[in-house]
Amino acid sequence: MAKVRTRYAPSPTGHLHIGGARTALFSYLWARKNGGSFVVRIEDTDVERNVADAEKKQMEALKWLGIDWDESVDVGGPHAPYRSMERLDLYQTHLDKLLEGGQAYPCYCTQEELDREREKQLAEGVAPKYSGRCRHLSEEEREAFEKEGRVPSIRFRVPEGRTITVRDEVRGEVRFDSDGVGDFIIQRPDGRPTYNFAVVVDDALMEITHVVRAEEHLSNTPRQILLYEALGFEPPVFAHASLILNPDGKKMSKRDESVIQFIDQYRELGYLPESIINFLVLLGWAPEGEKAEEEIFSKEELIDLFSLKRVSKAPAVFDTGKLKWMNNHYIKESSTERITDLAIPHLARAGRISENPTGEELEWVSRLVGLYKEQLDYVAQIVELTEMFFREEARYSGEAKEVLSGEQVPEVVEGFIKQLETFEGALTPGEVKALLKTVQKETGHKGKKLFMPIRAAVTGEVHGPDLRETICLLGKEKVLARLKGFLERRDQILA
RNA sequence: GGCCCGUUGGUGAAGCGGUUAACACACCAGCCUUUCACGCUGGCAUGCAGGGGUUCGAAUCCCCUACGGGUCACCA
Numbered sequence: 338m339a340k341v342r343t344r345y346a347p348s349p350t351g352h353l354h355i356g357g358a359r360t361a362l363f364s365y366l367w368a369r370k371n372g373g374s375f376v377v378r379i380e381d382t383d384v385e386r387n388v389a390d391a392e393k394k395q396m397e398a399l400k401w402l403g404i405d406w407d408e409s410v411d412v413g414g415p416h417a418p419y420r421s422m423e424r425l426d427l428y429q430t431h432l433d434k435l436l437e438g439g440q441a442y443p444c445y446c447t448q449e450e451l452d453r454e455r456e457k458q459l460a461e462g463v464a465p466k467y468s469g470r471c472r473h474l475s476e477e478e479r480e481a482f483e484k485e486g487r488v489p490s491i492r493f494r495v496p497e498g499r500t501i502t503v504r505d506e507v508r509g510e511v512r513f514d515s516d517g518v519g520d521f522i523i524q525r526p527d528g529r530p531t532y533n534f535a536v537v538v539d540d541a542l543m544e545i546t547h548v549v550r551a552e553e554h555l556s557n558t559p560r561q562i563l564l565y566e567a568l569g570f571e572p573p574v575f576a577h578a579s580l581i582l583n584p585d586g587k588k589m590s591k592r593d594e595s596v597i598q599f600i601d602q603y604r605e606l607g608y609l610p611e612s613i614i615n616f617l618v619l620l621g622w623a624p625e626g627e628k629a630e631e632e633i634f635s636k637e638e639l640i641d642l643f644s645l646k647r648v649s650k651a652p653a654v655f656d657t658g659k660l661k662w663m664n665n666h667y668i669k670e671s672s673t674e675r676i677t678d679l680a681i682p683h684l685a686r687a688g689r690i691s692e693n694p695t696g697e698e699l700e701w702v703s704r705l706v707g708l709y710k711e712q713l714d715y716v717a718q719i720v721e722l723t724e725m726f727f728r729e730e731a732r733y734s735g736e737a738k739e740v741l742s743g744e745q746v747p748e749v750v751e752g753f754i755k756q757l758e759t760f761e762g763a764l765t766p767g768e769v770k771a772l773l774k775t776v777q778k779e780t781g782h783k784g785k786k787l788f789m790p791i792r793a794a795v796t797g798e799v800h801g802p803d804l805r806e807t808i809c810l811l812g813k814e815k816v817l818a819r820l821k822g823f824l825e826r827r828d829q830i831l832a
Numbered sequence: 833g834g835c836c837c838g839u840u841g842g843u844g845a846a847g848c849g850g851u852u853a854a855c856a857c858a859c860c861a862g863c864c865u866u867u868c869a870c871g872c873u874g875g876c877a878u879g880c881a882g883g884g885g886u887u888c889g890a891a892u893c894c895c896c897u898a899c900g901g902g903u904c905a906c907c908a
Contacts, residue, residue, distance in 0.1 A: 556903035
C-alpha cells in the first residue's frame with residue numbers, strides 16, 4: 338500500500354472551529370499512526386469570503402494544539418503551491434481535458450435563471466437539480482450567447498444511470514445513483530474552480546490516500562468520485578465523521594452561544610491544548626478493547642491507538658461539563674510554574690498585578706496559583722476565584738455573617754489580632770498554625786468555633802482553600818486590617 | 833420532496849449472536865478535611881427509538897415505522 342497521506346483543507350474564512358480542529362486531528366493522527374504525511378492545504382477559491390488573517394490564525398491554532406504538518410504554505414513541499422488560488426493553472430489544465438473529452442461543457446445560464454428554476458422545482462416538490470438546458474447547445478446557440486456577452490461557467494456532465502460507490506472507512510460502502518445529481522459547476526465564469534473540482538484535482542495531485550472530513554461532505558462525495566474517474570485518477574479512501582452537536586442536540590451553528598466554538602477562545606481562556614485534543618478525539622471516536630475503559634490519552638498514545646475504523650457514525654454531543662472536567666484534570670497534572678505563567682497575563686489584565694511583575698510578585702502569584710490550582714476549570718478563572726485577595730475590605734456573604742454572629746467570635750478575633758500583632762518575622766503556614774493554637778489555648782475555643790470566625794472575618798466567606806496559606810498570602814497587614822475592620826463595624830456588618 | 837446517514841442512561845460511550853449492558857462526566861449518598869475543592873467508597877439503563885421477523889438465544893442479523901441529521905450552491 339502506498340504511503341499514507343492525509344490532509345486538512347480549510348477555507349480561510351474564519352477562526353479554527355472545534356469541528357475543524359477535530360477533523361484536522363483525526364487526519365493528523367491517521368497520518369502519524371501510519372508513518373505518513375500530513376498536509377495542510379488552503380482552499381481559498383471563495384475569494385469574497387476570505388478573511389485576511391484567517392489562514393495564519395488557523396495555522397497558529399493548529400500548531401498550538403500540537404497538530405504539526407509536513408507540507409503546507411509555510412514549509413512548502415513536493416506538491417506546492419498549497420493555496421488553491423495559486424494553483425489555477427493546474428485546474429485549468431485538467432478542466433481543458435474534460436472539455437476536450439466532452440465531459441464538461443459551458444453553461445450560459447444566469448444566476449437569475451438558475452434561481453428561478455430552482456424555486457420552481459422546490460415549489461413543485463421536485464428534487465432541485467440543474468435541468469441540463471445548456472447540456473446540448475449547438476455551436477450556433479453558443480455563439481449566440483457569446484455574442485450577447487454572456488460568459489459561461491463550466492459544468493460537469495454527470496453520466497446517466499450510474500451507481501456510484503463511495504468506499505468509506507467508517508460507513509462501509511455507500512451507494513448513490515448518478516441520476517440524483519445534476520450537472521454541477523466546476524469552474525466559475527471568472528476561471529476560479531469550485532470546491533468539488535478543486536478538491537479532487539488537489540487531492541489527486543497531492544497523492545492524498547485518505548480523505549477524512551465531516552459527514553456534511555458525504556453527499557458531495559459521489560460528484561467527486563465521478564470527477565476522479567473522468568480525470569483518470571484513483572479515488573482515495575474516504576472517512577466521514579459524524580457531526581458535532583451542541584448540548585441541545587442541535588447541529589452547532591456558528592452563532593451558537595451554548596458552546597465556545599473556536600480554538601482561539603479556548604486558548605485565551607486558559608484551556609490546555611492537551612485537554613482540547615483529548616476531549617475532541619473522544620467526540621466520535623473510541624479506542625478499542627481494554628483501552629475503551631480509559632479516557633485520558635496523550636497525543637502519543639492517541640497516535641498509537643487511533644483508527645479510522647473506530648470513528649463513530651452517530652453524531653456526538655459536545656458536553657461542556659466533560660471538557661471542564663478534563664481541563665481541570667490536566668491543570669492539576671501540570672506544574673504550578675506552567676499554570677502560573679498562563680495565569681500572569683490574566684491577572685495583569687485584570688489589574689491585579691503589575692504588567693512587568695517583580696520577582697517577589699511572581700513568587701507570590703505562584704503560591705496563589707498553587708493554592709487554587711485544584712479547582713481551576715480553566716486558567717482565566719483564577720481572576721474571579723482570587724478576587725477576595727485584591728479587595729481592600731472583605732465582603733461578607735450571608736453564611737459568613739451567620740458564622741460571625743456567634744457569641745465567641747469577638748473573643749477569638751481579638752485573640753488572633755493580639756497574636757498577630759506580637760508576631761515578628763516572616764509569616765508561614767506553620768507559624769499561623771502555631772498562632773492559632775495559642776488563640777485556642779487562651780480562649781478555649783477550638784475547631785470550627787475557632788477557625789470559621791477567622792476565615793469569615795478575613796475572607797468574608799465560609800469556604801475557601803487552606804486558611805493558613807491564605808492568611809500568609811494576604812499578609813499580616815491586610816489580615817489585621819480586615820480583622821480590626823470587622824470588629825469596628827461589627828454591628829453594621831451583622832445588621 | 834429525492835437521495836444518503838444515524839438512533840445504547842442527562843452526556844461521551846463500550847458492546848460485533850449467549851455479559852449482572854464496561855468505563856468516564858454529571859447527579860445523589862457517605863468518608864476524609866477547621867470550610868470549600870481534591871481524593872476515596874457506594875448508588876444511578878428491568879433495558880438498548882418503536883414494531884415485526886430470523887434464531888434454542890438479539891442491543892448485536894433482516895424488514896417496516898417514527899424521530900433526528902446531511903445534501904441537492906458560481907460555500908467549503
